[in-house]
Amino acid sequence: MSKPVPIPLEDAQARLLQLAGPLPVERVDVEGAIGRYLAEPIAARRTQPAADLSAMDGYAVAADDLAGPWQVVGESAAGHPFGGRLAAGQAVRIATGAIVPADAQAIILQEDIARQGDSLRLTGDPPVPPHKHIRPMGVDFAVGGQVLAAGVKLGPAQGALAISAGHKHVPVRAMPKVAVIDSGDELAAEPDCCAPHQIPASNGAMLAAMARTLPCRVTRIGPVADTMEALAAALDAARDADVVVTSGGASVGDHDLIKPALAAWGAEIDFWRVAIKPGKPILVATREQAGRRQIVLGLPGNPVSSHVTAYFFMLPLLRTLLGAARPLPLRFRVRLAAPIKANGARREFPRGTWDGEAVLPHSLQDSAALAALSASNVLIDRPAHAPRAEAGEEVHAFLLENGGLA
Numbered sequence: 213m214s215k216p217v218p219i220p221l222e223d224a225q226a227r228l229l230q231l232a233g234p235l236p237v238e239r240v241d242v243e244g245a246i247g248r249y250l251a252e253p254i255a256a257r258r259t260q261p262a263a264d265l266s267a268m269d270g271y272a273v274a275a276d277d278l279a280g281p282w283q284v285v286g287e288s289a290a291g292h293p294f295g296g297r298l299a300a301g302q303a304v305r306i307a308t309g310a311i312v313p314a315d316a317q318a319i320i321l322q323e324d325i326a327r328q329g330d331s332l333r334l335t336g337d338p339p340v341p342p343h344k345h346i347r348p349m350g351v352d353f354a355v356g357g358q359v360l361a362a363g364v365k366l367g368p369a370q371g372a373l374a375i376s377a378g379h380k381h382v383p384v385r386a387m388p389k390v391a392v393i394d395s396g397d398e399l400a401a402e403p404d405c406c407a408p409h410q411i412p413a414s415n416g417a418m419l420a421a422m423a424r425t426l427p428c429r430v431t432r433i434g435p436v437a438d439t440m441e442a443l444a445a446a447l448d449a450a451r452d453a454d455v456v457v458t459s460g461g462a463s464v465g466d467h468d469l470i471k472p473a474l475a476a477w478g479a480e481i482d483f484w485r486v487a488i489k490p491g492k493p494i495l496v497a498t499r500e501q502a503g504r505r506q507i508v509l510g511l512p513g514n515p516v517s518s519h520v521t522a523y524f525f526m527l528p529l530l531r532t533l534l535g536a537a538r539p540l541p542l543r544f545r546v547r548l549a550a551p552i553k554a555n556g557a558r559r560e561f562p563r564g565t566w567d568g569e570a571v572l573p574h575s576l577q578d579s580a581a582l583a584a585l586s587a588s589n590v591l592i593d594r595p596a597h598a599p600r601a602e603a604g605e606e607v608h609a610f611l612l613e614n615g616g617l618a
């Protein structure tokens with residue numbers, strides 16, 4: 213393959229995601245489905261609250277009887293409603309979450325009441341408006357109404373909502389099978405047994421860990437030598453994977469064999485080279501097999517390039533297979549804590565540390581520098597030919613942690 217012109221990031225992402233159809237639907241119990249994406253919208257099977265509930269501990273009275281005094285004639289506790297009727301001058305002791313009796317429309321806080329035996333006297337202010345401390349029936353959701361859309365990630369809150377809406381199981385996509393292959397003659401499988409001419413094979417563990425932030429089944433293969441035979445055996449071991457992720461050998465050197473090895477395996481290159489730094493040599497290929505499509509991501513071997521391309525391509529691809537409505541990472545605007553130099557012709561993603569206020573670009577931006585990557589929590593987005601930016605100026609950035617990876 214002659215060297216193609218690198219394509220813009222968003223075009224490359226769109227091309228990749230277009231190759232991926234969501235995986236089949238399965239029904240999973242809600243707790244087991246946390247972290248996955250809803251394959252279909254979810255409608256409420258019940259109304260919440262199912263009746264008017266008190267939002268505070270106090271006394272339930274009629275809305276036209278707010279001045280008191282009152283006699284306590286019963287109690288409505290959570291799970292134990294008051295079954296009787298209320299006449300003028302009567303009140304019901306009520307707990308937070310308990311059903312408001314049929315004849316009551318107001319809750320007086322217990323802090324605003326003096327109680328002696330069953331006699332109550334108002335000492336504070338009555339509620340304004342009278343229904344202030346009442347959660348009306350159906351205020352959260354009503355039976356039949358949609359509570360969650362297709363493609364939404366089922367996080368803790370969404371899982372709680374599905375349960376509250378009466379669902380024991382939810383429809384989600386099958387978990388993708390991911391095979392991660394690291395390749396290179398210089399790679400040592402054991403980090404504590406690494407000769408001077410070797411480097412510990414760290415990309416496989418890193419890429420697998422990134423994939424495992426999403427619900428998928430990851431197989432690690434390698435490290436694999438830079439030979440066609442070794443790569444063929446590794447790819448054969450990945451024959452059942454939905455997604456094959458390789459690292460290393462994606463560039464133009466004599467030992468960069470990923471492209472010919474993929475061709476020999478029957479995979480077709482969709483695109484190679486994206487106009488980003490780090491990560492330019494990334495390639496995407498597909499292999500059609502028994503009516504199903506495998507997608508191959510050939511990531512560059514430099515550890516930071518591998519990480520950045522996994523962030524911009526592997527994770528969005530896995531989210532798409534899982535049925536996510538929004539597979540791409542979100543960008544936000546942030547102030548620079550220090551100046552950043554003018555950018556070259558390739559869109560660059562310098563690593564930096566954001567402290568919640570401003571982002572400090574790391575002094576070392578080498579695409580092999582794992583220590584600098586590890587000390588960073590954002591990727592700053594520097595457009596091609598961006599001029600020098602001063603401290604205090606705003607730039608765009610992508611979050612690598614605190615949910616940015618997910």
Ligand SMILES: Nc1nc2c(c(=O)[nH]1)N[C@H]1C(S)=C(S)[C@@H](COP(=O)(O)OP(=O)(O)OC[C@H]3O[C@@H](n4cnc5c(N)ncnc54)[C@H](O)[C@@H]3O)O[C@H]1N2
Pocket residue numbers: 394395396398399411412413414415416459460461462463464465468490491492493511512513514515517579580
């Ligand atoms: N003449 C050119 N040379 C290079 C170009 C180019 O356009 N023209 N592109 C450069 C860029 S950009 C990158 S990025 C690298 C990526 O190349 P490869 O994907 O072929 O990666 P390797 O050469 O196999 O390895 C690069 C570097 O990373 C280390 N590595 C590889 N695998 C692992 C692993 N599993 N764990 C840890 N470290 C790994 C490897 O030892 C090398 O040091 O190409 C440039 N060259």
Ligand code: MOO
Pocket residue numbers: 488489490491492493512514517579
């Ligand atoms: O693009 Mo390479 O990924 O600069 O290091």
